Amino acid sequence: MQLVLEKRAERSRTIALVSPLIAIGLTVVTMSILFVILGKNPLAALGAYFIAPLSDSYSLQEIAVKATPLVMIAIGLSLCYLANAWNIGAEGQFLIGAVAGSWIAVKTQGTGAGAWVLPAMLLAGAVAGALYALIPAICRVRFGASEILTSLMLVYVADLLLDYLVRGPWRDPAGFNFPTTAEFDPVATVPLLIEGGRLHLGSIIALAVVACAFVLLARTIKGFEIRVVGAAPRAARFGGFNADQLILLTFAISGALAGLAGIIEVAGPVGHLQPGISPGYGFTAIIVAFLGRLNPIGILIAGLFLALTFIGGEQAQITMKIPLDVTKVFQGILLFYVLACDSLILYRFKLIFASRQVHSGVG
Amino acid sequence: MSDMTPADPDGSAMPLLQALGLTKRYGAFVANDTIDLKIWPRQIHALLGENGAGKSTLVKTIYGLIQPSDGELRWQGERIVLSGPSQARGLGIGMVFQHFSLFDNLTVAENVALGLDGKESFKAMSARLAQVARDYGLPLDPKREVWQLSVGERQRIEIVRALMQNPKFLILDEPTAVLTPQEADQLFAVLERLKAEGRAILYISHKLEEVKRLCDTATILRGGKKIATCNPKLETAASLARMMVGAEVKEVKSAGARHVTVPRLVVNDLTLAPDEPHGVRLEHISFELKGGEILGIAGVAGNGQDELFAALSGERRLRDPGTVVIDGIGCGHLSITHRRKLGAAFVPEERLGHGTAPRMKLSENALLTGHAASDMVRHGFVNAPATLRTVDRATEAFDVRKAKRDPEAASLSGGNLQKFIVGREILRTPAVLVVNQPTWGVDAGAAAVIRQALLDLAEAGAAVLVTSQDLDELIEIADRIAVMFHGHLSASLPRAEASREKLGLLMGGSSLDQKEPAHAAGA
Numbered sequence: 001m002q003l004v005l006e007k008r009a010e011r012s013r014t015i016a017l018v019s020p021l022i023a024i025g026l027t028v029v030t031m032s033i034l035f036v037i038l039g040k041n042p043l044a045a046l047g048a049y050f051i052a053p054l055s056d057s058y059s060l061q062e063i064a065v066k067a068t069p070l071v072m073i074a075i076g077l078s079l080c081y082l083a084n085a086w087n088i089g090a091e092g093q094f095l096i097g098a099v100a101g102s103w104i105a106v107k108t109q110g111t112g113a114g115a116w117v118l119p120a121m122l123l124a125g126a127v128a129g130a131l132y133a134l135i136p137a138i139c140r141v142r143f144g145a146s147e148i149l150t151s152l153m154l155v156y157v158a159d160l161l162l163d164y165l166v167r168g169p170w171r172d173p174a175g176f177n178f179p180t181t182a183e184f185d186p187v188a189t190v191p192l193l194i195e196g197g198r199l200h201l202g203s204i205i206a207l208a209v210v211a212c213a214f215v216l217l218a219r220t221i222k223g224f225e226i227r228v229v230g231a232a233p234r235a236a237r238f239g240g241f242n243a244d245q246l247i248l249l250t251f252a253i254s255g256a257l258a259g260l261a262g263i264i265e266v267a268g269p270v271g272h273l274q275p276g277i278s279p280g281y282g283f284t285a286i287i288v289a290f291l292g293r294l295n296p297i298g299i300l301i302a303g304l305f306l307a308l309t310f311i312g313g314e315q316a317q318i319t320m321k322i323p324l325d326v327t328k329v330f331q332g333i334l335l336f337y338v339l340a341c342d343s344l345i346l347y348r349f350k351l352i353f354a355s356r357q358v359h360s361g362v363g
Numbered sequence: 364m365s366d367m368t369p370a371d372p373d374g375s376a377m378p379l380l381q382a383l384g385l386t387k388r389y390g391a392f393v394a395n396d397t398i399d400l401k402i403w404p405r406q407i408h409a410l411l412g413e414n415g416a417g418k419s420t421l422v423k424t425i426y427g428l429i430q431p432s433d434g435e436l437r438w439q440g441e442r443i444v445l446s447g448p449s450q451a452r453g454l455g456i457g458m459v460f461q462h463f464s465l466f467d468n469l470t471v472a473e474n475v476a477l478g479l480d481g482k483e484s485f486k487a488m489s490a491r492l493a494q495v496a497r498d499y500g501l502p503l504d505p506k507r508e509v510w511q512l513s514v515g516e517r518q519r520i521e522i523v524r525a526l527m528q529n530p531k532f533l534i535l536d537e538p539t540a541v542l543t544p545q546e547a548d549q550l551f552a553v554l555e556r557l558k559a560e561g562r563a564i565l566y567i568s569h570k571l572e573e574v575k576r577l578c579d580t581a582t583i584l585r586g587g588k589k590i591a592t593c594n595p596k597l598e599t600a601a602s603l604a605r606m607m608v609g610a611e612v613k614e615v616k617s618a619g620a621r622h623v624t625v626p627r628l629v630v631n632d633l634t635l636a637p638d639e640p641h642g643v644r645l646e647h648i649s650f651e652l653k654g655g656e657i658l659g660i661a662g663v664a665g666n667g668q669d670e671l672f673a674a675l676s677g678e679r680r681l682r683d684p685g686t687v688v689i690d691g692i693g694c695g696h697l698s699i700t701h702r703r704k705l706g707a708a709f710v711p712e713e714r715l716g717h718g719t720a721p722r723m724k725l726s727e728n729a730l731l732t733g734h735a736a737s738d739m740v741r742h743g744f745v746n747a748p749a750t751l752r753t754v755d756r757a758t759e760a761f762d763v764r765k766a767k768r769d770p771e772a773a774s775l776s777g778g779n780l781q782k783f784i785v786g787r788e789i790l791r792t793p794a795v796l797v798v799n800q801p802t803w804g805v806d807a808g809a810a811a812v813i814r815q816a817l818l819d820l821a822e823a824g825a826a827v828l829v830t831s832q833d834l835d836e837l838i839e840i841a842d843r844i845a846v847m848f849h850g851h852l853s854a855s856l857p858r859a860e861a862s863r864e865k866l867g868l869l870m871g872g873s874s875l876d877q878k879e880p881a882h883a884a885g886a
Contacts (some may be wrong), residue, residue, distance in 0.1 A: 219744050219745055219747075220743050220744055220745060221730075221734055221740045221743055221744070221745055222743060224727065224730060224734075224745060227723075228720050228723070228727075228731065231720050231722055231723060232716050232719075232720035232721060232722075232723070234713075234716055234717045235716055235717055235718070235719060235720040235731060236720070237678055237699075238676070238678060238699065238709070238711060238717055238718065238731070238732070239699075239731040239732060239734070240677075240698055240699045240700035240703070240732075240734075240735060
């Protein structure tokens with residue numbers, strides 16, 4: 001008896017929709033085993049992860065707040081991945097966007113500057129993210145350097161730059177030597193949607209980004225180019241589409257979205273620039289992009305789901321003393337299963353029963 | 364046609380290989396429907412059928428690549444279940460695929476070694492390789508690297524590799540598709556010899572004359588079912604075709620002398636270094652093609668046809684605009700989109716992955732080339748109804764058979780997809796059509812439709828350039844035929860003078876006696 005993977009005659013659309021759910025199911029099973037090994041009640045732990053955060057308004061708002069950067073970044077990444085351009089450095093673009101936008105906030109601090117400050121910050125964040133993302137893209141197009149490596153390495157450059165700035169030139173003099181800028185002025189802050197709540201304007205921007213990406217991919221020739229270049233490069237060239245230009249374009253868009261997410265995060269929930277503004281949003285967004293099947297609507301759902309794991313992880317740490325790192329383990333296992341289950345779209349498992357073994361000697 | 368059992372030439376009552384009710388289902392689709400087949404030693408058995416008739420599925424089942432859903436295989440009377448090709452090879456079944464599986468950067472001997480389940484040393488294997496090659500008159504240098512070899516030589520590697528396992532039964536999948544007439548003759552001599560040695564051969568082809576000449580028995584498949592087993596020598600090509608297609612095959616009708624107008628596609632001294640490591644360098648190619656004309660380019664694959672296509676289409680741009688002139692406009696430097704806007708249309712050889720994106724819908728594949736010059740795109744937005752209209756028009760005009768209105772390209776059979784691709788381009792009423800291998804791997808019915816469409820297009824005033832390895836096709840539709848060899852293009856011969864022998868010589872690299880001015884200028 002043999003278990004083989006057999007290629008399907010046609011792609012299974014059912015599996016394409018169901019496979020993320022299978023992946024989530026397998027992840028939950030694996031996590032339960034892990035919880036048992038850690039000596040925790042798996043049902044209680046899963047409850048803390050997935051049920052508890054959904055039970056009060058504060059947590060629900062917090063999920064939306066966490067999902068905002070995840071979705072914005074993942075939408076940009078999905079465009080890259082559809083075009084076969086592998087941007088792994090969204091985390092760095094996120095940080096650079098935060099730094100560039102903060103620069104305006106820091107420079108206008110206490111000057112009584114008007115309402116132009118926040119739009120200028122958002123613009124600066126997006127432009128800086130785009131330019132930062134273009135570095136690996138240009139290296140790829142001009143020199144054939146692997147964009148996977150270069151974009152990833154630039155994450156650490158961005159991280160250290162931010163660290164240097166908040167410990168050095170931009171440090172708040174009244175901040176008791178903590179590595180942070182002063183709290184941003186109200187004009188440099190993303191407005192809240194609910195008085196006294198957590199939900200902010202960034203969530204609306206994220207929804208708008210989802211809608212734009214949906215229209216781009218489904219309705220425009222540029223979206224079609226992105227999809228063809230990734231799906232069939234030679235056919236794309238025959239169609240007259242330039243793959244190199246699309247690498248630059250998709251990297252620029254995803255960098256801009258990551259940068260925008262970065263400055264929104266800093267000018268919104270955080271309120272000042274400091275190290276550790278991202279719990280790995282740029283990397284988690286890779287999982288979001290794939291879990292959402294590189295589809296804008298799917299990404300919206302996947303973003304909310306992964307935000308849930310962040311909040312649930314905090315809850316589990318508080319109520320059950322489960323280490324926060326378990327959340328990262330969870331996300332890693334999830335990505336593993338998502339990618340593994342994707343092979344079921346093109347292949348199916350098959351058992352072969354050999355009713356009679358034939359001797360096979362070399363003739 | 365009733366089923367006849369041919370006399371067993373070996374005197375033994377038992378066939379070497381027998382298939383009983385062999386069935387292969389993919390979901391609701393039945394690729395092979397209860398097929399019975401008997402293979403006798405000392406016989407060349409033809410497997411005939413259109414594309415999609417189930418030939419490949421049947422052969423892959425026999426070679427252990429596919430597991431049957433039902434039915435059984437018997438080897439010398441004993442039931443067998445093959446779990447893979449190595450087991451089939453172990454029994455004595457060898458196969459030469461249509462698409463070679465060779466590594467370009469390895470030598471002949473290294474490639475052969477990789478394909479054998481070898482237990483002998485590399486040196487002993489190399490010696491045996493040279494011996495087998497010599498014995499069968501298949502000259503091969505074990506130390507040459509594959510990329511330096513012609514297509515015919517590459518096929519020899521595959522054949523020798525199969526022969527080195529001393530098979531009792533050899534399967535060949537359309538072996539002459541890539542050969543010059545002379546090379547094909549050499550191959551037939553080898554096959555006759557293998558037959559004389561008592562081996563059985565299953566010969567897949569759709570070239571009926573060839574089958575009549577070579578084969579002792581023919582099994583005809585249609586729509587996954589066995590239609591008949593017969594002696595091809597007692598049949599006519601027309602009766603075999605009728606069994607294959609299930610209807611009379613329409614003769615392509617040429618309207619005779621067409622009205623030839625002004626030059627619409629001119630190529631001036633095109634020289635181009637390859638952009639791939641083992642590509643072919645184009646050398647001083649010049650020709651002129653007028654409206655109403657069809658120019659055929661013959662040649663064995665890999666002699667620069669792909670490179671020429673890339674240069675003509677604009678997939679590779681040239682420095683000098685004057686090298687390629689479409690309707691009087693120098694466009695060597697222009698992109699493929701620009702050239703389409705000038706009224707050119709292109710059909711590449713590879714249907715899946717080049718002519719279409721396999722996993723995209725037909726409407727999206729209509730957009731792939733239609734976005735350049737049509738109403739499919741407005742202000743950057745795709746006009747989805749317009750793309751669907753193109754699918755519908757191509758479907759109607761070219762009888763494209765498909766399961767639903769707008770399926771994925773990969774789900775169509777080769778012939779239907781090719782009809783769609785050709786239809787997609789012809790519906791744009793191009794001034795110039797450049798088409799590579801228009802009927803490669805396409806069933807007879809679809810091939811006739813496509814050839815007729817090319818003739819009609821020329822009659823409507825377009826200039827049509829057809830590159831093909833199928834000499835019969837070129838002789839049927841082209842007004843003039845030139846031959847491509849090692850990146851050179853010969854002067855074109857008028858159809859009346861283009862005999863198979865002359866073209867075959869040119870395809871093999873010999874030059875004809877009379878030198879023509881264009882040829883001399885190119886040298």
